[in-house]
Amino acid sequence: MSDLVAAIPLWDWLVEPLQYGFLRQAIWVSAFVGFVCAALSCYITLKGWSLMGDAVSHAVVPGVVVAYALNIPFAVGAFLFGFGATVAIGYVKSKTRLKEDAVIGVVFTGFFAFGIVLVTKIPSNIDLFHILFGNVLGISQQDIVQTLIAGVITLTVIFLRRKDLLLFCFDPNHAKAIGLNTEFIYYTLLSVLALTIVTALQTAGIILVIAMLVTPGSIAYLLTDRFDHMLGISIASSVFSCVLGTYLSYHFDVSTGGSIVVLLTLLFVITMVFAPRYGILAQRSKQRSNPIAAEAQGQELSRDQA
Template sequence: MDLVQWFSAPLQSEFMVRAICVSALVGMVCSALSCYMTLKGWALMGDAVSHAVMPGVVIAYMLNLPLAVGAFVFGVGSVITIGFIKVKTRVKEDTVIGLVFTGFFALGLVLVSKVRSSIDLTHILFGNVLGISDADIVQTVIISVITLATLALLRKDLILFCFDPTHARSIGLNTTFLYYVLLSLLSLTAVAGLQTVGIILVVAMLVTPGATAYLLSDRFDYMVLIAMASGVFSSVIGTYISYYIDGATGGCIVVLQTLLFVIAMVFAPKHGLLAKTQTVTESAPNQ
């Protein structure tokens, strides 16, 4: 099979065209947000929010509401709960995050086990982009537009907030507002990622592209472009690979993103392992 046929064959199926387009869109949005998550050091917070939305998704389904509504409420609610426990107790933040997100996630599992309906636990956990409905596509597009537009409008404020919140506060920025804006976008994006890779793997889409780009560039604008390129590439090619090997689409996307990170970790021109080894070798004779 030649390369042209390899790319064109899946496009003969409408469900594959839809899956590829949605995966690319979600990959781009998650990658853009992942740069802010990486700069802020919120990998664990992304994990917490992505898992905490599960009971919200199930409750929204039970009440016949858009899944995004339930996910948003529980995503933001989990963060408020984390903040409350951190302030009121002596427990450290990382421990509180672990307690809250596992508690919310467990609640979601209980709700799924009690709701006898068309909800498929496998689809909630691992995504189902190959069977995505028209309503879910519309929801994903709306979430994507809101997220990208907000990141563009508040770009400078969010960069400063993520890089140096103390300085941002000193020059008059409302850091509390920016904090909840970022968390709201995180909750919404988790819903979009749920459609492609599911709750369990969405944290990878919110962390890995930004981490990869962070190794390849010291400028934030370039970092965002590199992250979005890697996110779209891994989402599209991962969907193709899942088609040919008949594997889990979300798993293929995340594995490919992880491989891109490993390549960057080794071969990044300035921050890669090989570059650092070469620098050490060159400096050794001078010592």
């Protein structure tokens, strides 16, 4: 009986916010964004493109400002500048002897700085804080439409080209050897990356979007050796964090993007420690029982070869 009484406030606490339309809307928008980011996240983590993701997310800033100034959809400007930055990175890398990380560092900070200069010079009602950290609770209908369009295009491209993208991440040389256009696949993945960042711009903001692109895939990678499972785990952890994070940000009146990423990071830490096979504890216990395990494995290997 007392359990029931205690449960009622909790129930109220859970349901009460849902009567606000803006919050329901924020929750499903961020769940959608979490879904899109998590799908791409698997490819980005396997390809080792986290830094590229960071670069693209920063490079969209001037695009957003220019778009507002010219009165065109922010998604268009953001995509053009994000994708343009990746082309610039490719060009500088092929023309100089610099290593890729240096080129990425130079190009994206350049784009970002240019954006900051524009924001402070061009008169507009853009709130720099919202671009940097997202503002899904105050998202406008127009922005939701743009988010949806960018997200649906991204998901469609990933779904249709998933096998080639995976081959490109795994073995680009083989892709070339069987006559696939690897340049085209490279730019496909980059443009999808730019589109995903456009999708997540309103929810997470450009500073935190990289977490949405790297953490879900990393969590999943520690939990499985199968790509389809990886995709499922990545999406589940991301959507969970986005929904709960948005919810908590309302309750505790904190940044939405911030609480989503804090939750994702918590999930990551738990996974890193407790993952059944690749977690720190599992690795440690494997080491402890090492002599026997190593021997057994050795026997197995020699049997396989026989």
